[in-house]
Amino acid sequence: MPLTPEPDEDDDLDLTPAPNPVHYAEQALLGALLLQPTRLADTEPLIAQHFDSHTHAALFTAIRTLPPPDPADHTKDTAWLNAVLDHARPHAPGLSASYIHSLVQFCPRPKHAAAYARMIRADNTRRVLRAHAERLASTATDPGLPNPAATTLGLADDISRVLDALAEQFAAHPGSFPRTTLPSVVPPQAGEEDLDEERLLLATATAYPAKVQQMRWLTEADFLLPLHSALWQAITALVHRGDMVDPVTVLGEAQHRGLLTDSLTPRDLMALVSTPAGSPEHWGEKVLKRALLARARAVAQRIAAYTDDPANTPHQLITGSRRALADLNSLRTRWNRANAPLPSRATRAPARAASSARAGPQHRPAVTTARTHR
Incomplete structure (x- = not known):
């Protein structure tokens, strides 16, 4: 017989507060840059210190530090994404390959990278x-x-x-x-x-x-x-x-x-x-x-x-x-x-x-x- 939860039993299952809007802007920007690294030029004068999330800041630093891949090659393999992950992981130990791929999927419009960067700087x-x-x-x-x-x-x-x-x-x-x-x-x-x-x-x-x-x-x-x-x-x-x-x-x-x-x-x-x-x-x-x-x-x-x-x-x-x-x-x-x-x-x-x-x-x-x- 299945257990019936007590009233309000599920209320405390997730005590993590909802992310602030800037969290989604950071995810969208990183997704845009991981998809199209050439969009990095649209983010100036954004720097890693502007990010609210330490993990996101580490990823942004990796993206800025590594040479951008060839656009044609980038659409065929994940070599550059793996390099970004390897560069950022020592500074953000919890970072995983699955999170990198979720960021790529999360970005609504890579061409809106400049708008996402402005939201991050505003916050x-x-x-x-x-x-x-x-x-x-x-x-x-x-x-x-x-x-x-x-x-x-x-x-x-x-x-x-x-x-x-x-x-x-x-x-x-x-x-x-x-x-x-x-x-x-x-x-x-x-x-x-x-x-x-x-x-x-x-x-x-x-x-x-x-x-x-x-x-x-x-x-x-x-x-x-x-x-x-x-x-x-x-x-x-x-x-x-x-x-x-x-x-x-x-x-x-x-x-x-x-x-x-x-x-x-x-x-x-x-x-x-x-x-x-x-x-x-x-x-x-x-x-x-x-x-x-x-x-x-x-x-x-x-x-x-x-x-x-x-x-x-x-x-x-x-x-x-x-x-x-x-x-x-x-x-x-x-x-x-x-x-x-x-x-x-x-x-x-x-x-x-x-x-x-x-x-x-x-x-x-x-x-x-x-x-x-x-």
């Missing part, structure tokens, strides 16, 4: 950009790097160069901006040390308002805490109007902006801006660097999302990635301004403000006020 574009985006995100979140901002911006430059090279290979077309639904941007986690740096910036900016006049490279969007962002706007408004700046005047400006609440009393706010240490530039650069790295992570996630969407053409990937990098470059410009060389000592204003320029405190004091107002 490789997706993988290359994805790898660069992952490297950018990893670098921007690596706490062990000695100079994370410079390293991260260097990787962004690498992506720009890759995009320039790709733009020369793929023609533009209408509807070039990707319609991919982008992931929600997750705000960076606000650690206590990060918040302390923002509080110290607000306090030193209140103590040295003349320095704030030169810090247009920092904006309210760079802060983690909305309260700190609003207080920075209050302080810079006083500075740019030429008003007096001290904890009391900052309190008055904050009152007019509606920042005082039951949980943030005038005493709390004045304590927050009354504990300076170091210089505003020092803390401002720390705030800006954190914002720069957070933006780089967001840009990397955006590029990765474009590459994950199979509907995007290479040109759409290029256009979308360039726009994403433009968002990072706007912050890069401000970062470069913040790190521009200081004026020469002869032209620097005397007094203590000069001696503390861009310097952190010798011993940073603990900041304990207004920690609950997130």
